[in-house]
Amino acid sequence: MRLKAALMLGTFAYVCGVPSNCGCVKKIQCECKDNQTVICKDITHVPSCLPSDTKFLHIVKSPGFVELTADGLNTYSSLKLLSVSDTGLRVFDKHALRKLRDLETLEIIAAKDIKSFASGTFEFNGNLRTVKLENCPSFRTLPSRLFASLPSLQRLDLRNNSIHEIREDILQGSTNVQVIDLSDNTFLKQLPRMTFAHLELLKQLSVASCDLEVLYPEHVKTPYEKGSLTHFKAGSNPWKCDNRMCDFVTWSSNTESFSDIASVGNCTSPEHLKNHRVLSLQPAALCPSPSPSQANGAVFIVLVVMVSCVLVVAACFLFAGRLAKSCYPASTSLNPVTITNTRRNGAENYSCSDTQDSHREPVAAGSVTTDSASPPPCYDDPPSYDEVVKDGFDFQVQ
Incomplete structure (x- = not known):
């Protein structure tokens, strides 16, 4: 027996491939x-x-x-x-x-x-x-981004520890994770809303037997809608079935077959929902409906906004009209004058005199006519500087 024991001990104490002169053998x-x-x-x-x-x-x-x-x-x-x-x-x-x-x-x-x-x-x-x-x-702390940017990471098993907190960026950039097990961390009270929202390939997620009170649809929505998620275990948690669970209940109740792959457990509060299955709840049981005063307040706000918009539009039109009038005042319109045709030294000359003939059409600036019998009207010369100062002409600068 002693010989057999010695042989067994010798076999266990042998290190393959180590030179015989290695000091630690x-x-x-x-x-x-x-x-x-x-x-x-x-x-x-x-x-x-x-x-x-x-x-x-x-x-x-x-x-x-x-x-x-x-x-x-x-x-x-x-x-x-x-x-x-x-x-x-x-x-x-x-x-x-x-x-x-x-x-x-x-x-x-x-x-x-x-x-x-x-x-x-x-x-x-x-x-x-x-x-x-x-x-x-004794393990309780996971630093920020501890498992971030690990492109090959597929399985993260952190079960049965004393983890107190999971940070939202713990897996940031690690998009190929397929299995996450956080079960039996009895000090874990919450999961940040977007912690797993980017994990399209996630197949299994377990958060059972923790101390969680609230679930959000973002915890499972992305992999489920992508067709990856096949198991979601979240039982044995003290779920608080109040308005904080409204989004999850609304999403799960409207998502076909989610209950087939999920085990969430029962509510622990409030009293009237205690022991009710979370996945059997309807949004009306959790989601607050607006009171009459809140509804009236919302209608009043909408009306105020609409009236304000109308007043702003009206003010814009009024301002635009005044701006157009100020840019083109009647006092600056040109008065046509009569042209007198005289001939000197075989050449035709034209001179202008004031007229208010409303039947004569003014000629656009820069136009030319060849009809000497009916020469085009011309316009007054612009006032001199002295006339402007003396008569107080009001010119609009643009």
Whole structure:
């Protein structure tokens, strides 16, 4: 029996591909499942002597493993999966994943002391497809834009933690997300209205067993109308079925077959709607209707606006008329004069004299006539400067 146990321990303590002179071989408990997968147990830090081409690293059952740093992971830039479960992890260095450009899956499971990720933790992990952070009772804070601009992200599993708040921009720019699980975060009281509004490909959304009070149609409207959403779980929440839920109830009651893929649960208040199924409610039960005084007030406002518009239009017409009159006053009209035709030295000359002959048509400025018998009328010369000053002529300047 002792020999068998020794052989088993020796097998588990062997690290595939590590040179025999590596100093950490005898000090760590790591097992190589194949040429690319390493499982380490009961360690305090990431070993520096693992195969450099390791692609799948599992750290399990290591209560002394409390910190994940860049120094420990920089050697393993080929990693595609990093899984840390049942450890004492409490510090996740912001730069720990910086050189893991090929990382596709990150799992942090049952880490009792971790409280948050730093902003920018996933800034350089554009290939990240799955983030699983679950069963971490101290985890409560998600910084702004933590999972933003991750084009490959498809699955976000944040269930059974102590998350207090989800920020509206948490997934900004990450448009390919298909599965989100926020269930069993019993301190989560609200979801911003537009948090998931851009996720056209979202297939599954779970917010069950949280502390949510209000739903908005924007939480599910986009993926449902695009035909992507197939499961929506939101039961076991203390829904307040008041006017804040009006938009959601109005949309869901008018959206065909939404209740077939959704489980929302029952109202907890107000008293007259307690235990009523949210998806069975009609808008009239929640949405406030305008009182007679409010309706009369609205009609009065409309009338005031209409009358104001009429008065403005009338004032514009009146002003335009006065402006036209001031631009073309009667006092500036030209008076035609009579032309006297005389001949001197074989040449015809014309002279003008005042006339008020209303039957003679004035000739437009710049026109020419060749009829010497009936010469065109001409007009008075403009007044001199002295005449203007003396007689007080009023000229309009344009």
